[in-house]
Each structure stands twice: as structure tokens, then as C-alpha cells.
Amino acid sequence: MFGLNMHACAVRSISSHAEAVAFYERCPVKRGHDYGDERPIKGKERSRQMNVRIRKSGEVVFRYHSTDVVTWRPDNSYVIESYASRSTCQFANSFIPAHHWLTKEGSRLGIGTWSEGTVHPVIRKVTVHGDHVETDAVFTRTVVNRKGAKEVLAATR
Numbered sequence: 001m002f003g004l005n006m007h008a009c010a011v012r013s014i015s016s017h018a019e020a021v022a023f024y025e026r027c028p029v030k031r032g033h034d035y036g037d038e039r040p041i042k043g044k045e046r047s048r049q050m051n052v053r054i055r056k057s058g059e060v061v062f063r064y065h066s067t068d069v070v071t072w073r074p075d076n077s078y079v080i081e082s083y084a085s086r087s088t089c090q091f092a093n094s095f096i097p098a099h100h101w102l103t104k105e106g107s108r109l110g111i112g113t114w115s116e117g118t119v120h121p122v123i124r125k126v127t128v129h130g131d132h133v134e135t136d137a138v139f140t141r142t143v144v145n146r147k148g149a150k151e152v153l154a155a156t157r
Contacts, residue, residue, distance in 0.1 A: 008043035082106035
């Protein structure tokens with residue numbers, strides 16, 4: 001089973017835009033690059049798959065492979081662009097606040113503690129403003145109409 005180890009990054013969580021900027025400033029600078037340009041994640045310098053950059057709008061973007069997974073905005077909200085993999089969840093969990101977690105291969109975002117938290121569905125993108133979550137996804141459950149199925153089965157066999 002594949003597992004992504006983020007312990008070498010010296011970050012357990014990021015709780016604000018200011019913390020995201022401070023993390024960016026601690027990451028090693030590539031020669032010939034300006035402030036805001038892509039930098040490798042501190043502790044993962046050998047990996048070309050993980051980096052951080054600052055957009056002209058001031059947003060701090062944490063990128064894993066080809067996806068901008070976590071984007072911290074200057075208003076202290078953050079956006080998660082999920083990809084269905086455990087390693088993406090592990091990567092995202094390092095750059096979102098403590099007691100916020102992405103799980104179930106990127107399909108659920110939990111906020112709070114395991115026993116008293118809330119869980120929100122995620123299809124592709126979710127925006128979090130403190131404890132308020134904006135998502136267009138909803139949880140669904142498939143239910144079989146047993147009576148109708150029995151009638152169809154009796155007629156068709």
C-alpha cells in the first residue's frame with residue numbers, strides 16, 4: 001500500500017493565510033526565481049511533485065503532482081481541489097487547519113473532532129471560511145424499491 005510521508009516538512013497544519021505565507025518564505029528558493037515563484041516544499045526538496053507558490057492575487061497555492069490541492073486566500077479562507085487518492089488527502093491535511101481533515105480518498109471533508117465534528121461531501125472543490133463550508137455536493141444514498149423490483153422480476157424472470 002502506498003503512503004505519503006509528510007513528517008519531514010516540519011508542518012502539521014496551517015491555520016491562516018499569514019501562516020501559509022510564512023511557510024512559503026521558509027521553503028528553499030530556486031536559483032534565478034523571484035518572490036512568488038514556485039518553490040519546493042521544505043523537507044521535500046528532492047520531490048518535483050510537491051511545491052508552493054504565491055499568485056499575484058496573494059493566494060498561496062500548495063501543489064501536488066498536477067493539482068493545486070490547497071489554496072489559501074488573503075481573507076483566511078481556503079479552497080481544496082480534491083483528487084481521489086489517499087496521498088492527496090495526506091498532502092492536503094498538512095496544509096489545512098488542525099481538526100480539519102480530508103478523507104475517504106478526497107470525497108469527504110471533516111471539521112471538528114472525530115466524535116463531535118461535521119462531515120461535508122466533496123466532489124471536486126470545496127471552499128472553507130472558518131467553520132462554514134461552501135460545496136455543491138450532497139450526500140446521497142441508493143435505495144432499492146423492493147416492491148417494484150419484485151413486480152418487474154415476476155413479469156420478466
